[in-house]
Amino acid sequence: MYVCLCNAVTDKEIAQAVSDGANNLSSVQNTTGAATGCGSCKRTTEIIIDQCLAEKLINAA
Numbered sequence: 001m002y003v004c005l006c007n008a009v010t011d012k013e014i015a016q017a018v019s020d021g022a023n024n025l026s027s028v029q030n031t032t033g034a035a036t037g038c039g040s041c042k043r044t045t046e047i048i049i050d051q052c053l054a055e056k057l058i059n060a061a
């Protein structure tokens, strides 16, 4: 699903960025371009990052 319409970034691309080591909004913005336009997707992007980070912690345990 598209999360960021300004830059055509999907939830899978955000998840991949987190999987590749991005661990905050700034690093996901740098790697995917999400939330670097109008900003309306910023909160949703942060929620997806948090969910992905939580899954990483659970899978690492």
Ligand code: FES
Residues within 6 Å of the ligand: 003, 004, 005, 006, 007, 034, 035, 036, 037, 038, 039, 040, 041, 042
């Ligand atoms: S929808 Fe993501 S920056 Fe505008």
